[in-house]
Amino acid sequence: EESIPRTGSLSDVSEAGQAGPQRIADYRVRKSRLIGMINWTHVIGTHAPQLMFLGILILIGQIVHQVVQESTHGELSLEFVISVAVATKDLLVLFVRSLYESNGFNLLSPAVKITALVLFIGAWLIRRYNPIYLLSFATFKAPDDWKASHDQIVEMMRRQNCFTPESLGFMKRILERSGTGQATAWPPGIIQCLKGKPADRSIEGSRLEAETIIFDVVEQALKKAQVHPREIDILVINCSLFSPTPSLCAMVASKFGMRSDVVTYNLSGMGCSASLISIDLAKQLLNARRGVGGGKALVVSTEIITPNLYHGNDRGFLIQNTLFRCGGAAIILSNNWMDGRRAWYKLLHTVRVQGTGQESYNCVYETQDENGERGVRLSKDIVKVAGKCMEKNLTMLGPLILPISEQAKVVISVVARYVTKTMSKILRANKKDDWAAKLPVVKPYVPDFKRAVDHFCIHAGGRAVIDGIEKNMKLEVFHTEPSRMALLNYGNTSSSSIWYELEYIHYHQQSNPLKSGDRVLQVAFGSGFKCTSGVWLKL
Numbered sequence: 319e320e321s322i323p324r325t326g327s328l329s330d331v332s333e334a335g336q337a338g339p340q341r342i343a344d345y346r347v348r349k350s351r352l353i354g355m356i357n358w359t360h361v362i363g364t365h366a367p368q369l370m371f372l373g374i375l376i377l378i379g380q381i382v383h384q385v386v387q388e389s390t391h392g393e394l395s396l397e398f399v400i401s402v403a404v405a406t407k408d409l410l411v412l413f414v415r416s417l418y419e420s421n422g423f424n425l426l427s428p429a430v431k432i433t434a435l436v437l438f439i440g441a442w443l444i445r446r447y448n449p450i451y452l453l454s455f456a457t458f459k460a461p462d463d464w465k466a467s468h469d470q471i472v473e474m475m476r477r478q479n480c481f482t483p484e485s486l487g488f489m490k491r492i493l494e495r496s497g498t499g500q501a502t503a504w505p506p507g508i509i510q511c512l513k514g515k516p517a518d519r520s521i522e523g524s525r526l527e528a529e530t531i532i533f534d535v536v537e538q539a540l541k542k543a544q545v546h547p548r549e550i551d552i553l554v555i556n557c558s559l560f561s562p563t564p565s566l567c568a569m570v571a572s573k574f575g576m577r578s579d580v581v582t583y584n585l586s587g588m589g590c591s592a593s594l595i596s597i598d599l600a601k602q603l604l605n606a607r608r609g610v611g612g613g614k615a616l617v618v619s620t621e622i623i624t625p626n627l628y629h630g631n632d633r634g635f636l637i638q639n640t641l642f643r644c645g646g647a648a649i650i651l652s653n654n655w656m657d658g659r660r661a662w663y664k665l666l667h668t669v670r671v672q673g674t675g676q677e678s679y680n681c682v683y684e685t686q687d688e689n690g691e692r693g694v695r696l697s698k699d700i701v702k703v704a705g706k707c708m709e710k711n712l713t714m715l716g717p718l719i720l721p722i723s724e725q726a727k728v729v730i731s732v733v734a735r736y737v738t739k740t741m742s743k744i745l746r747a748n749k750k751d752d753w754a755a756k757l758p759v760v761k762p763y764v765p766d767f768k769r770a771v772d773h774f775c776i777h778a779g780g781r782a783v784i785d786g787i788e789k790n791m792k793l794e795v796f797h798t799e800p801s802r803m804a805l806l807n808y809g810n811t812s813s814s815s816i817w818y819e820l821e822y823i824h825y826h827q828q829s830n831p832l833k834s835g836d837r838v839l840q841v842a843f844g845s846g847f848k849c850t851s852g853v854w855l856k857l
């Protein structure tokens with residue numbers, strides 16, 4: 319079996335003569351000055367504990383200086399130091415007692431009062447401002463005996479002895495156009511059929527896949543963050559199609575010996591968008607703990623393939639057999655102020671949009687075909703539904719991150735379209751059709767998110783998904799490079815795909831290198847239908 323080389327840049331695998339700049343150095347769009355400027359709010363917030371400690375030392379020094387100034391000066395000796403310490407203690411005791419008489423502040427010098435006021439305001443701001451830091455993340459790298467080429471995948475399907483030649487040909491064509499590489503991972507329970515063994519779809523085989531992936535990424539993430547398992551306060555695991563009893567959370571808590579009071583949540587059925595939903599849930603739970611000194615959360619995102627291979631011949635179900643692969647990611651979050659200096663990223667925003675129509679509900683649907691074979695059916699409307707859902711998500715996210723100039727263009731576009739439509743109706747009502755035809759057609763303005771975001775992690779749902787988003791958002795080649803490389807090297811790993819993309823940006827991308835202060839946008843789609851997005855700041 320040949321292993322795929324891990325390509326360093328999309329230009330190594332892209333078609334020759336592709337238009338557009340290939341590197342950030344060739345990019346000439348005017349970015350918002352908000353990106354290039356130092357964001358002092360985040361700088362001060364990251365170093366707030368050290369600044370508060372320094373402020374307290376200054377306050378103590380000013381109080382001691384006031385005592386020394388008011389005392390009888392003498393030579394520096396042990397007796398003099400002791401007398402100053404006693405006088406300082408007496409001043410503080412007298413100050414506390416005098417507060418009840420409403421004249422305590424008269425005992426302190428103006429410099430001490432100003433410093434105390436600054437510290438009080440700083441403490442109040444810190445209390446209101448509750449950052450979420452990403453301390454580390456890790457992704458699953460499958461062993462070589464889990465990897466299969468396109469031809470091997472087709473052979474695996476043939477050895478299931480349930481697919482017709484037409485279905486095998488259909489899956490082969492989908493694979494060729496999928497954008498996935500020649501060494502993507504399949505679970506041992508399925509890939510073992512290449513060795514002459516029957517496929518293992520049992521609960522034991524499914525648990526083996528789950529344990530191998532989840533234990534590996536959790537161990538890596540804890541090690542990178544230098545966090546002990548017993549320091550974890552919150553554990554959130556999302557896996558859409560495999561939800562055993564005991565839960566995956568119980569499996570992790572037992573394996574790593576976590577505390578008995580660890581708060582655990584196991585999310586299922588939420589599809590490829592579930593990772594950012596888990597991040598948002600962990601954020602809300604951490605925010606609830608800020609009154610007790612913060613905490614740490616472990617988020618795990620994965621999908622288990624072993625029990626979910628479709629064994630029928632309905633083409634609406636067969637696509638899942640060609641796109642999804644083994645993968646997983648673990649993320650360590652913290653809202654402890656002292657973790658700010660060692661964190662990798664800071665969470666700025668999370669936005670979630672849930673479609674509520676029947677069309678949205680049915681476009682990714684787990685059910686049975688006419689022969690009773692269970693699988694996930696993908697509707698032909700999925701592209702249209704995903705586009706509408708993403709449009710709503712970015713409409714909500716835009717005011718949070720876009721510069722005022724881009725927001726103003728959107729408002730002007732909306733007003734102009736409303737005015738022209740209204741005038742057209744009035745003119746046609748007055749039988750002035752020729753005048754109405756001369757009115758300009760105002761197109762909706764699509765804001766340029768490249769002016770607010772430096773890097774994009776678009777869910778690697780397939781090559782067509784990435785192509786569509788690249789075209790509609792007017793992204794450059796290097797913006798979608800992480801998504802294409804994740805799809806090429808790992809396939810569609812469901813909810814964890816956005817972390818393979820962030821890993822590529824974090825460690826490997828040369829065409830658009832990651833720098834401190836850069837903003838990263840993650841966008842994912844899932845059944846239901848949902849679109850979730852998250853914006854991170856590189857620290």
